[in-house]
Amino acid sequence: MEKIRTAIIGCGKVGATHALAYKTLENSQFTAVCGSKLEKTIAFSKAYGVPAYTDIGKMIAENDIQAVSICAPHPLHAELVRQAASAGAHVLCEKPLAVTLQDCDLAIHACEKAGVKLSVISQRRYYPAVVRMAAAVHSGKVGRPIIGTMTVLGWRSPEYYLLDPWRGKWKTEGGGVMVNQTVHQLDLLQWMMGPIAEVFGYWDNFNHPSVEIEDTAAAVIRFRNGAIGQFLVSNSQKPEFYGKIHVHGESGASVGVQVEGGTPYISGVSSAVDPSFNDIWTIPGEEANLEIWQKQDREMAKTIDPMNYYHQLQIKDFLDSILQDTEPPINGYEGRKTVELFTAVYRSQKDGKPVSFPLPIEEDESFDGRYSYLPYSKRK
Numbered sequence: 001m002e003k004i005r006t007a008i009i010g011c012g013k014v015g016a017t018h019a020l021a022y023k024t025l026e027n028s029q030f031t032a033v034c035g036s037k038l039e040k041t042i043a044f045s046k047a048y049g050v051p052a053y054t055d056i057g058k059m060i061a062e063n064d065i066q067a068v069s070i071c072a073p074h075p076l077h078a079e080l081v082r083q084a085a086s087a088g089a090h091v092l093c094e095k096p097l098a099v100t101l102q103d104c105d106l107a108i109h110a111c112e113k114a115g116v117k118l119s120v121i122s123q124r125r126y127y128p129a130v131v132r133m134a135a136a137v138h139s140g141k142v143g144r145p146i147i148g149t150m151t152v153l154g155w156r157s158p159e160y161y162l163l164d165p166w167r168g169k170w171k172t173e174g175g176g177v178m179v180n181q182t183v184h185q186l187d188l189l190q191w192m193m194g195p196i197a198e199v200f201g202y203w204d205n206f207n208h209p210s211v212e213i214e215d216t217a218a219a220v221i222r223f224r225n226g227a228i229g230q231f232l233v234s235n236s237q238k239p240e241f242y243g244k245i246h247v248h249g250e251s252g253a254s255v256g257v258q259v260e261g262g263t264p265y266i267s268g269v270s271s272a273v274d275p276s277f278n279d280i281w282t283i284p285g286e287e288a289n290l291e292i293w294q295k296q297d298r299e300m301a302k303t304i305d306p307m308n309y310y311h312q313l314q315i316k317d318f319l320d321s322i323l324q325d326t327e328p329p330i331n332g333y334e335g336r337k338t339v340e341l342f343t344a345v346y347r348s349q350k351d352g353k354p355v356s357f358p359l360p361i362e363e364d365e366s367f368d369g370r371y372s373y374l375p376y377s378k379r380k
Helices: 013-024 038-048 056-063 074-086 101-114 128-138 177-181 183-193 289-301 306-324 332-351
Strands: 004-009 028-034 067-070 090-093 118-120 145-153 196-204 216-223 228-234 242-249 254-261 277-281
Touching: 004 013, 004 056, 004 306, 013 028, 013 038, 013 067, 013 306, 028 038, 028 056, 056 074, 067 074, 067 306, 074 090, 074 101, 090 101, 090 306, 101 118, 101 332, 118 306, 118 332, 128 183, 128 242, 128 254, 128 277, 128 289, 145 183, 145 216, 177 183, 177 216, 177 228, 177 332, 183 228, 183 242, 183 254, 183 332, 196 332, 216 332, 277 289
Parallel strands: 004 028, 004 067, 067 090, 090 118, 145 228
Antiparallel strands: 145 242, 196 216, 216 228, 242 254, 254 277
């Protein structure tokens, strides 16, 4: 089998997930790693038996690297994508693609100019229950989607924000629960429901006085097809943790998935996650499948390592898209959609009104209010 010479940029917790995939996939020849801190990068490289670099261009040139994963903190993504693309490598970027629309466009245009592929990690699209639900919605089994809801309630302790120095700050994390913990679920909601016309949203920080970023956000969405949606996400609720997405169709049929459950997932830290499963399914003639699918998904979860398995599926598809010269399954424009959605929530709260799509590129230095806006709960 032909192999792609692969490398990683960013040697943190999620970098280990990508390294494992590149080390084990048949279409990958894991070749090198690059990081900003030499000592940490060397330790990471020794664990996988590949050379360490601190210069992206040098790593790509000296090792004839064909594809890289960007696994650095969110605000660095766009510039690292640009550097890798300029050096001639195809790029797989961890979520989110960037934390501003301007940076999303920088990354997308850099890859287009260099003639390389750009893909964004959204491994939850590969969950069997999610695949099942998306197929039903996109094939019209529920009729026109008219209502879409997404809820993710969980908890992040003060200790969580001490795991890495970039956590909890606008400039180094780029945002809170929307940007980091629930960006995958935002992606799934817009993927199921289609293009967005308008968003009205709020965000706040209720239970985390030691960090700057939001721990809670909510929004109402009008989709271009006329459907209405909403989401509520929070890191301020415990002890339970769950994430659910439901789509209700014009036919009266509904489908849903519990994407998350049990212990909150922390990349590179968690050792287990509860399996995803379909929790609502009222398509006529298919109602009895719900119990069968739930059993299948529970049994499958026992046979795989869910912490890495779904990343590996998407990474394999990304490498195959290079070998076959096809479009990657989740390209840069798909990744940008989620950034536009959470940007709309920040901008809506700043402006105090609904925000129409497409959003213009950010122009103010307040980062759409993230740097300067005082959350409602902190006002006196």
